[in-house]
Amino acid sequence: MTLKRTRLKSKLPKAATWSIMRGAHNPGAVNGQSTARSEPLTTTSKRRIQRRSTPLEVLQQPLQAGVRKVFDLRRFIMVLVLTGIVLLLPRPVGLSSLGQRAFALFVFTGAILALEPAPLPIASLLVPICQIALGIDQVGGAFAPFSRPIVFLILGSLFLAEALRKHGLTRRLALYAIVGSGGKFPRLLFGLMLITAMLSMWVLNTATAAVLIPVAIPIAQCVQRKEDAQRALKILILGVAYASGIGALATTMGSSENAIASSLLNFNFLAWMKYGLPLALMVLPLSWYLLLRAFQMSEIVIDTQPITKEIERAGKLTNPEREIIVVLVLSVGLWVIGPSLEQWVHLPPTLLSSAVVALGSVVILSIEEVIDWNDLKGVNWGVFFVIGAGLTLGDALDKTGASAWLANMLAPFLQGLPYALILALLVLITYVLTQFMNSVTIAAIFAPILISLGRTAGIEPARLLLPAIFTLAFCYTLPVSSARMTLVAVTGVVDRKDMLRAGLLVGIPSTLVVAFFFYILSSFGLI
Numbered sequence: 001m002t003l004k005r006t007r008l009k010s011k012l013p014k015a016a017t018w019s020i021m022r023g024a025h026n027p028g029a030v031n032g033q034s035t036a037r038s039e040p041l042t043t044t045s046k047r048r049i050q051r052r053s054t055p056l057e058v059l060q061q062p063l064q065a066g067v068r069k070v071f072d073l074r075r076f077i078m079v080l081v082l083t084g085i086v087l088l089l090p091r092p093v094g095l096s097s098l099g100q101r102a103f104a105l106f107v108f109t110g111a112i113l114a115l116e117p118a119p120l121p122i123a124s125l126l127v128p129i130c131q132i133a134l135g136i137d138q139v140g141g142a143f144a145p146f147s148r149p150i151v152f153l154i155l156g157s158l159f160l161a162e163a164l165r166k167h168g169l170t171r172r173l174a175l176y177a178i179v180g181s182g183g184k185f186p187r188l189l190f191g192l193m194l195i196t197a198m199l200s201m202w203v204l205n206t207a208t209a210a211v212l213i214p215v216a217i218p219i220a221q222c223v224q225r226k227e228d229a230q231r232a233l234k235i236l237i238l239g240v241a242y243a244s245g246i247g248a249l250a251t252t253m254g255s256s257e258n259a260i261a262s263s264l265l266n267f268n269f270l271a272w273m274k275y276g277l278p279l280a281l282m283v284l285p286l287s288w289y290l291l292l293r294a295f296q297m298s299e300i301v302i303d304t305q306p307i308t309k310e311i312e313r314a315g316k317l318t319n320p321e322r323e324i325i326v327v328l329v330l331s332v333g334l335w336v337i338g339p340s341l342e343q344w345v346h347l348p349p350t351l352l353s354s355a356v357v358a359l360g361s362v363v364i365l366s367i368e369e370v371i372d373w374n375d376l377k378g379v380n381w382g383v384f385f386v387i388g389a390g391l392t393l394g395d396a397l398d399k400t401g402a403s404a405w406l407a408n409m410l411a412p413f414l415q416g417l418p419y420a421l422i423l424a425l426l427v428l429i430t431y432v433l434t435q436f437m438n439s440v441t442i443a444a445i446f447a448p449i450l451i452s453l454g455r456t457a458g459i460e461p462a463r464l465l466l467p468a469i470f471t472l473a474f475c476y477t478l479p480v481s482s483a484r485m486t487l488v489a490v491t492g493v494v495d496r497k498d499m500l501r502a503g504l505l506v507g508i509p510s511t512l513v514v515a516f517f518f519y520i521l522s523s524f525g526l527i
Contacts, residue, residue: 196247241485
């Protein structure tokens, strides 16, 4: 049995190249075309792939397509030049001096997150520093968005992901799905995608993909024909990557993009879920069907006997696994009914808010010694800086009046247009952008603008922002678009051609579903 592995060529020094191969690569820095070779899917190969996609390594990466190890002075100078140009331009009529500086911050944020002259967490921290340097706010106000509850909700999500990974509960669930499929590949793929989607509702999507992608390897080893095994492994890895993004649509904690949007919209957990969950339920089976069609899979029957023996060797659920399940179920219940329960039993307001429940569940698991600090300290703390940068930008644009001024300029172009046309243009532009730019960057830059534009144009902001944010989940075509697709590329199993072809075939219809979904909601006055 063989497995294709992509060798990445780069002009970077050997040390930097080694860091790229270990999973912290920047597709934008890779030169030349990939070359493929075949090697047996031996224990050595399996360990190599698992090493490249271990959850800890991925969680240590920022939620960006790659991470720069060194500071790039030329790129940073370019960021400063672009920012300076905005400051030196004549101030438009109606825009205050403070508003012009806020637009300079807008350009600075977009440039530093897109060009990434420094590691993404450091680049994100420069956003509030720039806000202070421009005189928009003082240190307390500039860093205030970093303490919003949604940031701590994501923190709790990542801690839960580490508990699931440590005790192998996600792997056990995936093995059950394999046996339950009866060895039929389409059914197996759907089961794996369903588990991935359900997990990514409560755990950050990148962490979910990192935990479950390695599960595809033993499945492929159970396929008899070499060619079928290669194709099966591609589909399974892509299926996990796609499903982790689809499941994340359902909740505010599923992705950093959701966290930014829900905070700006002041949406609680249940308010977001009533839009995200139905959409995820529609897109998941569609993506499963289209992914199978993309590779024209023949009838593959997988030998489930080795998987059955592995489940038997693992035995019954361990005490830590049971405790994790109980805590997770209770947390989900409180995330949904927490606000109502507060009123019913007269608890202090927000005591059962999503962030408090998430952190409380982690405390319980720590008390029960299911996880400890050594498990948690490897979590990607940089993700909070990225979210905070987006919230900081939105806060600056709002309090300086810059977003309102821009919205007044753009609103006349939207007024009088049917919502269907506005929705189609918005979804199309967002889908194209997210194939070439990191999805978190797009959310951070455009979310505050869309909210102000909606208010000024007389359109409910959620009708503009939610379709755009949900469309960002379908960034399937290039590694640069999200950390999930970077992880797929780093495994070396899926080449760029297959990633592009499958990404378009699955992503475009999924985007159309988003547009149709919100058009129907709007038609019936449900949003």
